[in-house]
Amino acid sequence: MTVSDPVVENAVATVSRTATEIRQGLVGRRGTVDEENPTGDTQVEADVWADDLLADRLSSIDGVGQYASEERPEPMDCGGDPATESDTYAIAVDPLDGSSNLRSNNSMGTIFGIYDARVPARGETIVAAGYVLYGPITTMVVATDETVTEYELTGGERTVVRRDVTLPDDPVVYGFGGRVPDWPDEFREYARTIEDELKLRYSGAMIGDVNQVLTYGGIFGYPGLESRPEGKLRLQFEGNPIGYVVEQAGGRSSNGETSLLSVDPDELHERTPLHVGSAALIDRLESTLG
Numbered sequence: 282m283t284v285s286d287p288v289v290e291n292a293v294a295t296v297s298r299t300a301t302e303i304r305q306g307l308v309g310r311r312g313t314v315d316e317e318n319p320t321g322d323t324q325v326e327a328d329v330w331a332d333d334l335l336a337d338r339l340s341s342i343d344g345v346g347q348y349a350s351e352e353r354p355e356p357m358d359c360g361g362d363p364a365t366e367s368d369t370y371a372i373a374v375d376p377l378d379g380s381s382n383l384r385s386n387n388s389m390g391t392i393f394g395i396y397d398a399r400v401p402a403r404g405e406t407i408v409a410a411g412y413v414l415y416g417p418i419t420t421m422v423v424a425t426d427e428t429v430t431e432y433e434l435t436g437g438e439r440t441v442v443r444r445d446v447t448l449p450d451d452p453v454v455y456g457f458g459g460r461v462p463d464w465p466d467e468f469r470e471y472a473r474t475i476e477d478e479l480k481l482r483y484s485g486a487m488i489g490d491v492n493q494v495l496t497y498g499g500i501f502g503y504p505g506l507e508s509r510p511e512g513k514l515r516l517q518f519e520g521n522p523i524g525y526v527v528e529q530a531g532g533r534s535s536n537g538e539t540s541l542l543s544v545d546p547d548e549l550h551e552r553t554p555l556h557v558g559s560a561a562l563i564d565r566l567e568s569t570l571g
């Protein structure tokens with residue numbers, strides 16, 4: 282990976298080191314706490330703990346002006362203004378994606394987006410983004426404006442395992458969130474055609490499913506629902522960073538109408554319908570929904 286900016290390089294290295302600590306600390310932190318996060322999800326101990334750890338480590342980096350997280354109501358100001366100072370950035374994280382999978386011991390992730398703007402901001406202001414996948418082994422995918430790289434993480438070390446990651450040409454897997462009766466008719470119609478073509482992979486952690494899409498090609502979607510038209514996933518912490526990764530890998534992201542990265546946010550914790558994957562599949566989805 283080439284990251285020319287030292288602040289960005291430092292932030293990426295810090296996330297990768299902290300991820301190793303997060304993974305080691307999951308044991309004993311599977312229970313829920315008596316709190317909800319700003320979007321109303323029940324927090325587990327590990328959500329709060331991973332957020333505190335990332336806040337502590339990332340906010341102490343020179344050039345990180347804001348730390349924002351799915352688990353805290355407001356961004357933390359930590360020196361410098363990403364809007365006016367060059368080489369000062371905001372970092373938005375989903376400390377543990379799919380944390381309800383802790384109970385059943387399935388995959389989870391950590392997502393981060395580095396914005397050259399105060400958050401909430403458009404995804405187009407992202408300069409680097411990525412995620413850690415806590416699977417049987419811990420891997421990390423980092424996207425910059427130049428390339429997408431996959432690493433393995435062991436004992437704080439980051440080893441490249443795949444350079445210039447791109448989505449395979451022939452899509453293989455799909456995963457869609459939400460209950461089928463709660464899907465709008467147009468989305469159900471689209472899903473019906475996809476079921477005939479691809480294999481189902483749904484893990485309960487977006488990162489687990491997105492990493493399948495990046496490996497095998499295909500589509501992951503969490504649509505707007507009849508009961509919740511705004512969808513479930515959060516634009517700043519999940520949609521924009523993952524949209525950036527998939528677009529840099531040659532795929533597309535969409536809220537059903539347009540790239541996630543071009544959406545103007547109204548507030549930090551806003552949700553969005555989210556679709557990422559092979560460009561032709563996202564094009565088809567937009568024509569069916571449109």
Ligand code: AHG
Pocket residue numbers: 322351375377378379380381458459485486487488503513
């Ligand atoms: P988080 O644990 O950060 O709140 O994210 C959970 C998300 C996402 O990872 C996943 O795709 C989706 O919620 C799963 O939702 P369902 O349980 O509705 O399938």
Ligand code: MN
Pocket residue numbers: 375377378379487519
């Ligand atoms: Mn999440």
Ligand code: MN
Pocket residue numbers: 328351375376377378379380
């Ligand atoms: Mn989370």
